[in-house]
Amino acid sequence: MGKIFKYGIDHLTVSIALDIARGKISGVLNNTAKDKVLKSQASVQEIVDKGDVVYGVNTGFGPLCTTIISEKDTSTLQHKILQSHSVGVGNAIPKEISKIMLITKVHALAQGFSGIALTTLERIIWHIEKDIVPMVPEKGSVGASGDLAPLSHLFLPLIGLGEVYDEKGNKALASDVLHRLGVKSLQLGPKEGLALINGTQFILAHAVKVVEKLANALDTADIIGAMSLEGLMGSARPFESALHQIRPYKGTQHVASRLHHMLQGSEILDSHHDCDRVQDPYSLRCMPQVHGASRNAWLHLKEMVEVELNSVTDNPIILDAENAISGGNFHGQPLAIPLDYAGVAASELGNIADRRNYMMIEGRFGLPKLLMADVGLNSGFMIPQYTSAALVTENKTLCFPASADSVPTSLGQEDHVSMGSVSGRKTLQIIGNLEQIQAVELLYAAQALDFRRPLKSSPIIEATHAYVRERVAHADEDRVLAYDIEAMHDIVQSGALVHIAEEVAKKEKINLEGDFKAEFTY
Template sequence: MKTVTVGPDGVRPEHVVAVARHGARVELSEAALSAMGTSRSIVDGIERDARAVYGVSTGFGALANTFIAPERRTELQHALIRSHSSGMGEPMPAEVVRAMMLLRVRSLAMGRSGVRPLVAQALVDLLNADVTPWVPEHGSLGASGDLAPLAHCALVLLGEGWVRADDGSRVPAADALRRAGLSPITLASKEGLALINGTDGMLGMLLLAIADARHLFTMADVTAALAVEAMLGSDRPFLPELHAIRPHPGQAASAANIHRLLERSGVMDSHRDDLTHAVQDAYSMRCAPQVAGAARDTLDFAAQVADRELVSVVDNPVVLPDGRVESTGNFHGAPLGFACDYLAIAAAEVGSISERRVDRLLDVTRSRELPAFLSPDPGVNSGLMIAQYTAAGIVAENRRLAVPASTDSIPTSGMQEDHVSMGWSAARKLRTVLTNLSHLLSVELLAACRGLQLRAPLTPSPAGAIAVRHFAAYAGEPGPDAFLAPILEHTRTLVTEPGLRTEIEAAVGPLA
């Protein structure tokens, strides 16, 4: 996707990913330009009539009853952007800032914000010139939207504030605009407020997280299947008829993945008719689809919330087609905060059950004759003992991060804004949980591949053989202890990048 056209009907999730991560260009449709022009004419009429309308001719927040003289309304809008650019901390990743800017363009293009088309075009120009504002990590409460982060973006349009340099440092916005051949803009009434009053930051993070979670939840089925195979587990709990009688769609999809991944396995065939084999596997093996499937259903819920938000008008006040300008509460981030917290809980549990399978693979009393800690020479060698320590520490961190942010409100603005969503915080910690999940799945892939290697001369499933081949290319065969950190980094690449999954799907068929 090389170009994303933004119209008054919004954008799709894949558009956000294309612009945020892959540098797709952005353009405004003629319909969007027309919609913005129409709504701006309504604001201009209010200016002529000298009516008191929030954000147009009044102050903001607790100062909403303060009337602002016409000759000071541009000053009002610029002062709003400067004062709200009050974030602190490390800069947000460029992909988050780019997603946020695109989503603000989307909101303005819907023609309910009363801004001139040139304001939306100025944000488009930043995106296309790869000028990324420096947006600190702290500052948003998720109501009235992501005020401080969006203000740091808007400040760059004025030629003020900071921009991220290629080396990660920050440079003055005026210098960055000049190098890009861009000029600062001057805001008219309502426009400063329209640039910062929305849920774009938390929505952008949620959309990126959804894209990541979809892939990671599929890879969780891959690592689970390989771990079950390495532990001489049974494939019978993954039969489709057993999941049809509990019709959760995510569970059925996850079970189907694992069942397909375990087909044609010499390792599985070696014990299929062994009467001494365990009648039932442990929960971490047998219940993998129930946990990962529930996470998939949670992901579907979060995606539904995000899809609704993508076609929502979240500004305040909004300009209605009949000429009314009405205050709303649509900027409140509760729907997104709840979705982020819910998805973080689900992702944390996918990681937790993965770690339990790792521990089982390493425990000589439960791994069905694999050597202790998957070392051919345990004692002198510790094998993967401490890799499991790392996984356990990450699971503990994810448990802390799974505590909801959206239940923690703190009043602001002289009690005018007396309940906030904390949606920005919920989205930030969701990103961390998913990064942690990728680490946990990497440890499981490492342990499962090592376990399958130790089952030789038994032959693994086609999926297992592909994974072991990729793994062995840099990790080698089982032997004396090696420096594990770079091996884990390489294994994480197999988990997060599409190559291993693509090759496995070519051998076994598409995975849900």
């Protein structure tokens, strides 16, 4: 039997959520969680039987909260809310993000404060296990009262509506897939529809992916930055620990330690130890401060995401049949702000990388102009920096914080919303652009390092450079560099550089992880 995660009981992390989504871990409901779910469902039924007025159980929604719904219509109400709130537009979000939405929703509902039926929860788990994942449009959530529209689309298949990715990843009508598999649609009970669509799981699922992808981008930035520094014959002295102990930000210290150890054993560094270059430009010298600030932003986001992963974010919360609290746990602001912060952090990684790109084609520090020996007839590496410059500016335009905006909805009942769904989507866009900028820097850094031969860099930089050269050759004349950038992008996105660096560090007994490894691990 493989690894098991107990929904509603165990502590969910980013890595566990991703492992469940990728089939590496199985998520289950144990008896303790089932008892909590059944108790909460019984409390809701008791509320209905007594006729107590509780929002969303026997009232309308939003501005219709004062409209009383009869006992016989409480189930119909839950069916209709999934229909009426399914108003998403745009392209479907990636299948994996939809699946993470399912996983995080199950964990929240399984804690026993939402009044969900056990059969409904088990059906959602069935979707996860069978990899039959609902299709969710990317736009339409304002991030409070929860991610209403995307969550409505996510759970339409429970009542036989909507669309899904089937077992083979093909798009299909949920009704067709359920019929083929002999699975009947569900009849939702009191409060169930509201429990399903009220919550932050759209924002949260995007945040989970941001944590994963930005972590790789941060580690990759240090490696490529070190290779660029070697190509530009920069100094490693700004990475010495004594400097950062007197301004001890965790991110800065972590990056400085990584760069210091990554460059140990470099013949290139030794060759210009006594040169007359007093100090390097900021994009080399300030990597610990800039990359480190972005790491601090990532750390803040990771901490907030881990809280949210283990929270109950629907409304009302059912403590027992006598205590149903209408609150605001669905409000996405706690994630919206750190997601916007992470977007700025990712954008700045691209900004400083582009500065290094520009420096490497200027013809400074012993490198040929445009990183090619024979230019004139050849344009050399002039134009890839245009691409990185364009992406840097595009990222800057995406950095406006969605969380700073709010448009009243629901006839003023929901008069302040987080827009965190926008924060999550655009931060992933920024990271996608960052990965392309890093691809250009990797292309430049590998070419620059070639001009330092026969001197060798450190074991880590040599190994990562060799991996690049197995896929893209040194350029002596013009060629279609888009193909080279695409190959570099594949390397960056795959995390291959990070894996190689870690393997070499382990083999050579290099302390690449530093004092803050646990904190900068998700």
